[in-house]
Amino acid sequence: MQLFTERLNQQTTIVNNNSYKFTLPKGDDKYINIPIEIKWDFLGQDDAVEEYQQNVVEEVVGFPGDFEVLRFAHAPYSSDTKTDIKYDFHFFGINGGVPANPSTQVLTSTASNWVTSYIPEGFTNIEVYYYVKPFTKSFFKLDFYDSTDAITQTNYFTVILPVQQGFTVTAMTSSYKSPINIKTPSFQLDYVGDKEGFFLYWLRNTKFLNISKFYMTAKFFDARLGVFVKMMNRPQSSLVGNKFKFNPEDYFYYEVRLNYTEKTYEVWDNISGTSNRRGTSIPIKWYEYINP
Amino acid sequence: MDDIRIVLGSLRYKTSTDTDLSIPTPLVQNSKNLQEFDRSIDVNLAQLYDDERQKSTTFRPVCKFQLLYENAYTGSTNYPPLENNLYYINENVSLLQQCNASAGAIAWQGFPQYHEFDFVRSDYNVSGYTQPPNNHINFVSRSASTYNWNFFVSYPYKNSYTKVLQYYDGMSSTGKQWVVSDGIPFVIKKTDTFIKGNKVIRFVCPVKHGLSVSEFAKIKIVVNGVITTNDTFQVFALGDGMPGTDEYVFNIYDIGYSSGKFISGYNGTFKRIINYENPNDTTSKYYVLQHKLLTNVNDAVMVNAGFEQNIFGSKKKFESPAYTPNNNKRVSIKEGAQSYSLSFNKDIDVSPLRDNQKRPITELYITTLWKGYFGLTLGDSSLKQGYEFNLPLSPLKFPSDWWVSTNTSSNFVNENNQPYPLGTYQNPLGVKPSGQLIDFKYVLSLNEGDVVDGGIYEWNDYEQKERIISDISHKFTFNSFVFDISKTDAKENQLGYYYQPHNKMKLRDYSDYIETGSVNNMADVPDYSYFSTTYNALIWRDLYSYGFKDNSGNGVDHPFLNGKHYPYGNFIFRIIPEGTNYIESSLHNYATLYGAAQPTNDDCE
Numbered sequence: 001m002q003l004f005t006e007r008l009n010q011q012t013t014i015v016n017n018n019s020y021k022f023t024l025p026k027g028d029d030k031y032i033n034i035p036i037e038i039k040w041d042f043l044g045q046d047d048a049v050e051e052y053q054q055n056v057v058e059e060v061v062g063f064p065g066d067f068e069v070l071r072f073a074h075a076p077y078s079s080d081t082k083t084d085i086k087y088d089f090h091f092f093g094i095n096g097g098v099p100a101n102p103s104t105q106v107l108t109s110t111a112s113n114w115v116t117s118y119i120p121e122g123f124t125n126i127e128v129y130y131y132v133k134p135f136t137k138s139f140f141k142l143d144f145y146d147s148t149d150a151i152t153q154t155n156y157f158t159v160i161l162p163v164q165q166g167f168t169v170t171a172m173t174s175s176y177k178s179p180i181n182i183k184t185p186s187f188q189l190d191y192v193g194d195k196e197g198f199f200l201y202w203l204r205n206t207k208f209l210n211i212s213k214f215y216m217t218a219k220f221f222d223a224r225l226g227v228f229v230k231m232m233n234r235p236q237s238s239l240v241g242n243k244f245k246f247n248p249e250d251y252f253y254y255e256v257r258l259n260y261t262e263k264t265y266e267v268w269d270n271i272s273g274t275s276n277r278r279g280t281s282i283p284i285k286w287y288e289y290i291n292p
Numbered sequence: 293m294d295d296i297r298i299v300l301g302s303l304r305y306k307t308s309t310d311t312d313l314s315i316p317t318p319l320v321q322n323s324k325n326l327q328e329f330d331r332s333i334d335v336n337l338a339q340l341y342d343d344e345r346q347k348s349t350t351f352r353p354v355c356k357f358q359l360l361y362e363n364a365y366t367g368s369t370n371y372p373p374l375e376n377n378l379y380y381i382n383e384n385v386s387l388l389q390q391c392n393a394s395a396g397a398i399a400w401q402g403f404p405q406y407h408e409f410d411f412v413r414s415d416y417n418v419s420g421y422t423q424p425p426n427n428h429i430n431f432v433s434r435s436a437s438t439y440n441w442n443f444f445v446s447y448p449y450k451n452s453y454t455k456v457l458q459y460y461d462g463m464s465s466t467g468k469q470w471v472v473s474d475g476i477p478f479v480i481k482k483t484d485t486f487i488k489g490n491k492v493i494r495f496v497c498p499v500k501h502g503l504s505v506s507e508f509a510k511i512k513i514v515v516n517g518v519i520t521t522n523d524t525f526q527v528f529a530l531g532d533g534m535p536g537t538d539e540y541v542f543n544i545y546d547i548g549y550s551s552g553k554f555i556s557g558y559n560g561t562f563k564r565i566i567n568y569e570n571p572n573d574t575t576s577k578y579y580v581l582q583h584k585l586l587t588n589v590n591d592a593v594m595v596n597a598g599f600e601q602n603i604f605g606s607k608k609k610f611e612s613p614a615y616t617p618n619n620n621k622r623v624s625i626k627e628g629a630q631s632y633s634l635s636f637n638k639d640i641d642v643s644p645l646r647d648n649q650k651r652p653i654t655e656l657y658i659t660t661l662w663k664g665y666f667g668l669t670l671g672d673s674s675l676k677q678g679y680e681f682n683l684p685l686s687p688l689k690f691p692s693d694w695w696v697s698t699n700t701s702s703n704f705v706n707e708n709n710q711p712y713p714l715g716t717y718q719n720p721l722g723v724k725p726s727g728q729l730i731d732f733k734y735v736l737s738l739n740e741g742d743v744v745d746g747g748i749y750e751w752n753d754y755e756q757k758e759r760i761i762s763d764i765s766h767k768f769t770f771n772s773f774v775f776d777i778s779k780t781d782a783k784e785n786q787l788g789y790y791y792q793p794h795n796k797m798k799l800r801d802y803s804d805y806i807e808t809g810s811v812n813n814m815a816d817v818p819d820y821s822y823f824s825t826t827y828n829a830l831i832w833r834d835l836y837s838y839g840f841k842d843n844s845g846n847g848v849d850h851p852f853l854n855g856k857h858y859p860y861g862n863f864i865f866r867i868i869p870e871g872t873n874y875i876e877s878s879l880h881n882y883a884t885l886y887g888a889a890q891p892t893n894d895d896c897e
Contacts, residue, residue, distance in 0.1 A: 057335055057340065060335060061335055061337070061340065064344045064348075064854065064855030065854065065855070066854040066855055066856070067854055068352070068854045068856070070637060071593055071637070073434070076434065081430065081432055082432075082433075083432075083433050083434045084433065190433040191433040191434055191436050191437075192412075192413075192414060192416045192433050192436045193416065193417065193433075204637075263637055
């Protein structure tokens with residue numbers, strides 16, 4: 001509240017002011033308090049300032065956000081008795097070996113040209129069996145995007161599947177030696193056993209990024225050649241017409257659905273036009289993509 | 293102001309002259325100028341961090357466990373899935389016996405493998421045990437970390453003053469029971485004892501008495517149901533002259549009490565009193581702490597701690613196919629060395645919680661409970677609980693009577709003193725000699741909100757301090773129909789394993805000083821203060837702020853990020869074979885009662 005005080009030192013009659021008439025007594029000073037109404041209250045001003053300070057500081061430096069991650073496990077299936085997730089990676093080969101001219105040979109390929117073996121990629125049974133460095137330094141890379149639009153999408157996290165995991169098959173290194181077991185790019189990941197890449201770690205708080213659906217792509221890093229091999233969700237042979245002209249959004253992704261309540265995830269495809277869960281009894285299948 | 297007309301003096305009236313006029317217009321306002329430091333603020337990151345830290349009441353406990361386990365008991369079994377998966381001993385003998393008998397007639401001997409006690413079972417792919425055919429169970433991978441043990445976060449919830457406890461009196465060779473609220477038990481050992489020429493009466497306790505010289509003990513002795521003594525006596529001295537006995541033995545000055553008052557062998561209980569003139573304020577209370585669970589089984593995430601192993605290493609051996617009952621070769625594990633990390637999917641907000649003294653929560657506990665889903669244990673007796681003084685073996689080298697299966701006081705019980713139920717399943721391969729199927733038993737999973745017993749504590753209002761008297765231990769024994777260790781007494785009181793279920797994780801600390809506040813000025817008095825008749829004031833201990841440590845090291849400095857506190861605990865979890873290698877046994881008074889704690893006198897002394 002603001003007050004205005006007027007003081008006159010002389011004994012006189014004050015001019016009528018707002019219909020008030022005052023007669024000032026002799027000898028004493030007279031004060032006229034004129035209330036001027038204002039619309040806000042100064043009480044609690046300090047508190048308001050502090051509150052405002054906090055808001056400003058939050059705007060400037062942010063507030064304590066929760067960037068802790070949760071562990072999402074593969075959702076149970078088969079009446080809740082199984083939790084494992086299966087990935088099968090297929091490489092393009094001709095008669096089980098390395099194709100001489102893949103971009104040409106893929107035009108006449110069939111689905112059987114894609115096999116779950118490292119041999120068509122150029123590794124030998126001996127290299128795989130003896131874990132030579134070009135093999136052990138190779139890995140599968142699963143990228144998780146927020147959309148299938150290659151222009152606007154963001155890669156939020158990545159999972160690496162090392163080649164040391166996976167099933168084995170019988171192979172020969174020499175006709176004079178006994179058969180051996182070598183690794184194949186077929187993985188069964190679970191809480192126990194092979195578990196690298198089984199869990200997905202993502203923000204537990206949805207305040208910043210509320211994403212419950214990711215789109216997964218796969219690549220194979222071939223440490224022998226130092227190149228990435230891109231993977232599709234079906235063999236190129238299944239494409240009708242031009243084998244190199246297709247909608248990438250349909251062919252390079254699987255859908256990963258997070259359940260924040262159960263802390264689980266499921267992998268789905270839409271290959272057949274209807275959505276089906278994958279990675280359970282039916283593995284998540286990836287096929288090498290051949291560039292033109 | 294606009295309506296004020298100022299008239300020149302000479303124009304006011306005829307003879308008037310011009311005079312100086314002044315119109316002082318003081319502007320009085322109640323509004324306050326904002327000071328510079330009010331209008332602008334330096335964004336101090338450290339201050340901001342501390343403000344957020346002090347304000348947060350949410351915790352994300354994380355801990356690491358080193359599992360120390362000695363696989364101590366050998367036994368035999370005829371249950372094929374287990375028999376085919378033992379860590380064998382005397383396999384030559386078993387093999388020869390099997391040659392001359394039918395396959396099912398010979399029970400092979402050995403140790404159960406380490407998987408049976410591991411935090412995370414790794415025998416998920418064992419044909420004939422966890423995988424078909426003829427397996428014990430179908431292994432569910434998701435349950436690998438919950439088959440054997442369950443992990444919870446708990447907090448000190450309330451006190452139980454009615455628990456019946458029992459210690460073994462070596463002098464009378466009997467178990468003595470008392471109610472925990474009666475205090476600490478004792479046995480009068482000698483009455484003709486002198487200390488520095490003064491005749492004293494000596495009291496020997498099975499736990500640390502917590503008394504100091506010149507404090508007081510309110511001693512209660514009941515003989516044949518009649519209270520013969522219920523008075524307060526001053527402590528004259530501690531110990532019986534032997535090393536390590538000060539904490540277990542106290543003496544009062546014998547002024548010449550009547551001969552029947554303190555007789556050697558009498559037993560009773562006492563309560564500590566600091567000031568006998570003010571017993572209401574300074575008498576200790578004794579109780580069993582009860583813990584309330586804050587999480588469910590599936591909230592815990594138990595994983596291997598990288599490549600960390602304990603210093604004892606693992607013990608494995610190759611089982612040659614010729615020396616196994618099913619002629620399968622394999623590697624069996626007797627003891628492992630893996631360390632484990634434990635975290636929780638659930639945040640713990642302590643703001644709505646109060647501890648057993650109605651104070652803000654300053655401690656959480658990681659509570660580990662035996663589940664034993666594979667059913668090798670708990671068949672003859674349910675999960676049991678007891679205290680330090682129940683652990684040493686009887687003179688016949690069997691467990692004390694406290695652990696007898698029929699003793700309901702030692703059951704693993706809930707808030708209402710009712711035993712937690714066991715689950716049961718059967719397997720057609722598991723048949724008793726009587727022809728009935730074996731019941732494989734396990735502890736059903738507890739849930740958030742369940743209450744479990746903790747240690748025995750002493751609380752003194754005058755000191756505003758809690759002292760642990762004894763940690764609680766759980767004990768489980770083998771199901772003799774599944775795995776027979778043949779180590780029981782006449783009461784089928786079987787040797788087993790015990791462990792301490794509660795591991796403390798400090799969230800904050802109380803001050804080492806006591807604050808006082810007048811009842812006339814309650815402004816800064818916390819709601820957990822206590823009115824002391826000694827001080828005639830409200831007293832309490834301050835809560836140290838997060839990140840502060842005093843000169844004595846009291847206080848915590850847990851990491852704070854994501855707006856949450858991350859307290860960390862590094863625990864050693866021991867699964868201890870009963871009667872072996874008990875850490876306190878050399879000083880434990882129960883042993884003292886036998887004289888076992890007396891140091892060996894040899895020539896050196």
